[in-house]
């Protein structure tokens with residue numbers, strides 16, 4: 214079912230409708246919510262939702278052999294519709310980051326009203342996935358983010374496919390995210406981040422799509438008589454395992470590794486070269502072995518900007534008694 | 535006057551951007567108090583930058599003619615977000631990041647987060663009292679006011695009354711504030727006043743002059759600056775809490791046409807403006823004062839969506855201490 218959950222009348226323009234798709238089995242006990250497009254330029258996640266919507270429509274019509282809906286699934290594919298229509302990360306009218314406005318406010322500014330609608334429509338779920346791509350100008354290897362995951366959330370993470378999960382540190386800004394508001398309500402939830410903004414990577418979406426279907430099977434909201442849910446190996450990294458590599462100089466960044474690569478200590482991540490002469494100004498290297506989870510994508514860089522994030526062994530802060 | 539860069543970084547084309555701090559040191563070996571003024575966290579808010587200019591010019595003259603007036607220290611940070619200022623944008627360029635939402639935890643150590651952190655550390659080591667100047671966004675125009683988060687009010691109101699603002703507004707805490715400079719300074723026991731005045735991308739000389747007198751009075755009242763001739767006395771501000779603020783919002787999408795001026799007393803029923811449908815020639819909403827009081831916020835940007843704020847009226851004063 215497709216329904217409009219919030220209407221956005223605009224001065225001298227057509228009304229934009231925030232939509233939610235949902236499907237229900239015969240005796241739904243549990244709800245699985247998927248939200249994408251909190252930033253208007255994160256196209257992989259929006260495309261991924263369209264694939265899922267097609268699939269679940271087919272399941273509901275009984276033309277997807279073996280699959281049957283048992284619980285309830287709902288998908289909000291383009292939460293920040295106004296930014297999406299503008300081709301930007303944030304809606305330029307208010308410059309508010311929608312993923313820093315949760316739980317929203319029905320009486321507030323438009324971004325807060327939309328956040329309120331998204332939150333209210335998903336808060337009664339048992340499971341939740343927020344789909345993201347990397348931040349502007351970066352590319353992420355497919356990975357998961359989960360804050361203080363319990364055993365059920367860890368199993369949900371293991372059903373999704375990516376083999377890396379980051380456990381972030383809580384911050385005031387993090388507490389304004391939809392994801393945080395969900396887990397605060399007891400929803401078992403994970404963020405999936407993959408690829409880069411402004412781009413549609415179909416092979417990547419295909420891989421993530423099978424992961425999402427597998428997650429639906431794992432929770433039991435979807436069943437399949439020919440398929441058992443798979444459990445993948447996931448390595449969980451806390452923030453102490455994250456190694457940030459910064460640009461020692463400003464200029465053009467020429468990467469020498471790809472997101473997802475394993476780097477050895479001392480291995481080059483890339484070079485920063487002079488904008489005009491191409492002379493090498495900085496050759497940032499991995500300071501320890503690790504897996505490259507985020508890499509700078511846009512080549513123009515300022516000095517001191519992060520170029521890469523590596524996940525490796527935890528640095529010992531204390532004596533390991 | 536001493537000039538120092540608290541942080542610097544290189545741009546891709548090789549210039550060095552410096553975040554500057556001007557310091558006026560005390561004649562005393564143990565200065566009575568240390569006050570800092572901060573502007574330009576949001577690059578399009580020019581009122582505070584102008585105010586820093588007025589203060590620097592005045593203090594430079596005074597340092598030559600009456601060096602003995604400096605019983606304490608004054609530090610001025612006139613432009614925290616220089617590249618956003620150069621382009622008249624609210625957000626840090628390139629990443630659309632709000633510089634005033636980066637504190638209080640791990641935020642990925644992006645360049646703006648590093649600078650926000652360096653600013654916080656520098657202020658903590660240089661000042662007991664900080665005044666952080668802001669203007670409104672493109673949408674609203676505000677009379678000079680100080681905004682205080684409930685809980686910090688007992689320490690801040692005794693300072694705020696010296697600043698010659700029209701209004702001091704104590705509002706309840708919200709998670710949104712926890713990543714701001716002001717909140718994190720107050721948490722660190724550095725008393726920080728958040729001044730909001732005017733609208734972005736414009737200068738209002740009346741407002742700037744009021745605040746300039748207020749800041750000189752604050753320096754005088756705190757014993758930091760004691761010139762031969764004391765500054766002129768200032769007006770006592772209106773003190774309001776949320777229950778004494780009437781917020782008027784648009785019920786429609788359209789154009790708001792204001793029919794009144796900011797910074798005046800209005801009577802219940804007075805016309806403040808209207809929301810119109812420019813295409814059909816319809817009057818959508820007559821905007822009238824719901825109560826008698828002081829009009830301290832008025833919409834500047836004519837485009838409105840449902841929920842857009844149009845005006846705020848302070849309806850009566852109370853004793854907050």
Ligand SMILES: [Zn+2]
Pocket residue numbers: 575576579667668669
């Ligand atoms: Zn501001």
